[in-house]
Amino acid sequence: MTIDDFRPTKEVTTFYPPQRVLMGPGPSDTHFRVLSAMARPTLGHLDPVFTGMMEELKSLLRYSFQTKNMMTFPVSGPGSVGMEMCFVNMIVPGDKVVVCRNGVFGGRMVENVERHGGIAVVVDDKWGEPVDPQKVEDALKQNPDAKILAFVHAETSTGVLSDAKTLCEIARRHNCLTIVDTVTSLGGSPIYVDGWGIDAIYSGSQKCLSCPPGLSPVSFSERVTDLVKGRKDKVHSWFMDLNQLLGYWGTTTRTYHHTAPTNALYALHESLLMLSEEGLEQSWARHERNYQALKAGFATLGINYVVDEQYRLPQLNSVYVPEGVDEKEVRRRLLEEYSLEIGAGLGAFAGKVWRFGLMGTSSKIENVLFCLNALEAVFTDMGLKVEYGSAEAAAHRYYAANPMPSSFSG
Numbered sequence: 001m002t003i004d005d006f007r008p009t010k011e012v013t014t015f016y017p018p019q020r021v022l023m024g025p026g027p028s029d030t031h032f033r034v035l036s037a038m039a040r041p042t043l044g045h046l047d048p049v050f051t052g053m054m055e056e057l058k059s060l061l062r063y064s065f066q067t068k069n070m071m072t073f074p075v076s077g078p079g080s081v082g083m084e085m086c087f088v089n090m091i092v093p094g095d096k097v098v099v100c101r102n103g104v105f106g107g108r109m110v111e112n113v114e115r116h117g118g119i120a121v122v123v124d125d126k127w128g129e130p131v132d133p134q135k136v137e138d139a140l141k142q143n144p145d146a147k148i149l150a151f152v153h154a155e156t157s158t159g160v161l162s163d164a165k166t167l168c169e170i171a172r173r174h175n176c177l178t179i180v181d182t183v184t185s186l187g188g189s190p191i192y193v194d195g196w197g198i199d200a201i202y203s204g205s206q207k208c209l210s211c212p213p214g215l216s217p218v219s220f221s222e223r224v225t226d227l228v229k230g231r232k233d234k235v236h237s238w239f240m241d242l243n244q245l246l247g248y249w250g251t252t253t254r255t256y257h258h259t260a261p262t263n264a265l266y267a268l269h270e271s272l273l274m275l276s277e278e279g280l281e282q283s284w285a286r287h288e289r290n291y292q293a294l295k296a297g298f299a300t301l302g303i304n305y306v307v308d309e310q311y312r313l314p315q316l317n318s319v320y321v322p323e324g325v326d327e328k329e330v331r332r333r334l335l336e337e338y339s340l341e342i343g344a345g346l347g348a349f350a351g352k353v354w355r356f357g358l359m360g361t362s363s364k365i366e367n368v369l370f371c372l373n374a375l376e377a378v379f380t381d382m383g384l385k386v387e388y389g390s391a392e393a394a395a396h397r398y399y400a401a402n403p404m405p406s407s408f409s410g
């Protein structure tokens, strides 16, 4: 063997990804302002200029989460790391945790509780339905020793929004801390961390924040930081131990913990800046309006929603695949012919459901019209009876009749 024998057997050249339109369950399209932020010079993670940017990033995150929590920062890792971080810090082995499961991500929360030595009391709801507050109330009554209530605000596998405000109220009445998954809701649906009294919250960079994947914004109340500081055992993770991370992301000290992904953090800074320029309420209204227009178009195509209107996520549209349609073939053609990505069904919904994301930068008029047009064309080609042009026209009519408030700029 020579050194060259270890070279790749296939010729490798620079990777140029195609330009897609991302309308699946995440990642969403990244705005050029965010992409170009990533291409700026790498700084040392302890450089004072960089740590100044970190402070801005934390204040922008506090705005997007609507909190004054000091411990608000992005974890270096995808949403799943933010999830694990909450559980590993807050569960002392033997703790009882009430976990709501109405889709894939609630199921992952159960896994987290069990792997960190907790006892999971599972409150199940049907896929496509929100978490039932009455069931949570009952579970907490039957388990007065429960320490934590964990639930998913926006269940991306089904497209359902649960009532986080009510669930947090119930938890507080029963003296429980809360862990809330807002990976898909942050930026797309109202969240008030302080107003609702959420204790631990995590999100992801690549959904309604429209940043590349790989960062997980988190925020912890003082109740959580006190709990973690007071633990008798060490947190069962070196990397995710809040006490240690405080030394890097805290305000007073800035000591090496791990090398922060500097350029990825520039990107998050830029995307949060864009969100604050637009305004949270404007962003929520934009997500709602584009969902309404997509829905108007779907109605003409005979495409039906999985979720009852009142619980739907505007940023994640779960719809049934029409009878007799080869769902995989439709996704393949959308990707190959239109460079348009939509999501397949997960778990129990595999093969039966499509998921159309309208998240962050992807939530825009052009995408709604483009997607409806593409679907009509593909359906027509596949022999389905559709009235060509009707879906786009219906969406267009919705937009004309429902303008955004005048301060809307994008």
Ligand SMILES: *Cc1c(COP(=O)(O)O)cnc(C)c1O
Residues within 6 Å of the ligand: 026, 078, 079, 080, 081, 083, 105, 152, 154, 155, 156, 157, 181, 182, 183, 184, 204, 213, 214
């Ligand atoms: C996407 C998602 C996650 C996981 O985030 P990753 O960045 O893929 O690790 C967790 N919870 C919900 C609700 C999600 O939509």
